[in-house]
Amino acid sequence: MSIDWKKVSYILGQQIGSDLKNQGIQADVETFCSSLKSAFNGEPSEMGQEEIQQVMTGFQSFMQEKQMEMLKAEAEKNLVEGQAFLESNKAQDGIQTLPSGLQYRVLTEGEGNKPSAEDTIEAHYEGRLIDGTVFDSSYQRGTPATFPVNRVIAGWTEALQLMGTGSKWQLFIPANLAYGEQGAPPAITPNATLIFDVELLAIK
Structure with missing residues (x-):
């Protein structure tokens, strides 16, 4: 069975890009593609493990805070909509x-x-x-x-x-x-x- 790796690569790129966008991750696409190519070719990372850990720890904290803000906004919206629904419903x-x-x-x-x-x-x-x-x-x-x-x-x-x-x-x-x-x-x-x-x- 032959595989069209060009099409597979395109699909993988689409999936990764969509996942990042859906998660609200504003990745620098040019840097992302360059890093992906470098890693795929087996080239050494430009960043040391300590720096990588430091950057990713900050990134994870940022994403957690963003998630909490989104949940808070959704909770406030749901509360207002729910109260309005119940207020109208009680007259039914x-x-x-x-x-x-x-x-x-x-x-x-x-x-x-x-x-x-x-x-x-x-x-x-x-x-x-x-x-x-x-x-x-x-x-x-x-x-x-x-x-x-x-x-x-x-x-x-x-x-x-x-x-x-x-x-x-x-x-x-x-x-x-x-x-x-x-x-x-x-x-x-x-x-x-x-x-x-x-x-x-x-x-x-």
């Missing part, structure tokens, strides 16, 4: 708002017992961002989830104790009752408001 038909800020709509009212915080329950659910993006779904997996009521996000813990077995509710959970400033990367970004359809199937 059937929406109940609890003192904690948790909102819910009863889709089906079950007649079974309500779990306590110490109980383990079985439930089907689907989680979405406020833009409609599905980030998790037991329905799609075809298998309900089982977990302790007090080992999930605060919004779930609060809502589940109000639901009779057999109920299906739609939850609108503010960031402070979900994953907060930490988020749950990569699907759930910092300060994201979440929407869940939750069907309480059984108390174990």
